[in-house]
Amino acid sequence: MSTSLATPSSILIVDDMEENLIAFEAVLGPLHQHLVRARSGEQALKAMLRQEFAVVLLDVRMPGMDGLETAANIKRLDQTKHVPIILVTGTEGGADYAYRGYAIGAADFIAKPVDPWVLRTKVNVFLELHRKNRELAMRTTGADGDRLAEITERLTEIVLLLRDRPDADTGELVDRITEVERAVGALLPGGTGTG
Known part of the structure; x- marks a missing residue:
C-alpha cells in the first residue's frame, strides 16, 4: 500500500x-x-x-x-x-x-x-x-493514466479501421485487439499484461 x-x-x-x-x-x-x-x-x-x-x-x-x-x-x-x-x-x-x-x-x-x-x-x-x-x-493518474490514454488511442484506431474499411484484414484487427487486451491486463490488479 x-x-x-x-x-x-x-x-x-x-x-x-x-x-x-x-x-x-x-x-x-x-x-x-x-x-x-x-x-x-x-x-x-x-x-x-x-x-x-x-x-x-x-x-x-x-x-x-x-x-x-x-x-x-x-x-x-x-x-x-x-x-x-x-x-x-x-x-x-x-x-x-x-x-x-x-x-x-x-x-x-x-x-x-x-x-x-x-x-x-x-x-x-x-x-x-x-x-x-x-x-x-x-x-488512473500518472503512468496508469498515460497507459489508459494509450489504450484509448489504440481503441480509436481499431474503431476507425473497422469504420473506414469494412473489408479490413482480420489478422490486423486481431493483432490490435490483442495489444489492447495486454495493455488493459497490465493495468488490472495482479495483471501482467501478457494476454
Missing part, C-alpha cells in the same frame, strides 16, 4: 454541544483517522471547502443552520456532493428526520444515544469506500 493510501482519512464531526463532540471523538478515536470538529453548519461548510472528508457525522438539531439545511448545502456543492453524510439525532422526530435526511441525500442515519460499536461500524464502511475510491483515482 502506498503512503498516500496509508495516510488517515478525515472525518468531519458536526455538533453544537462540546460534550457530544468529545463523545464522538472518544468513539471514533480507535479508527485512527483525522477527526475535525465543527460547532455549526456554517463551520462545517467552511471545513468542507478547505479539505476532503471521507464521511461527515452531522447532528440534525443545531441552532442557526440545522443539520438538514447543512446537509442540503453540502449536497448542492459539486466539490462536496459525493461525501457521505451520517445524520445523528435524538429519538424525538427520528422517523421524520430520517425521511427528510434521506430525501436530501444523507447516506445513513443514527439515533442518540449512539451505540459506539454501531457508529464505528457505519463510519468504517464509509472509510473503506473512501480508501477504495482514492486507490482507484491513483491508478
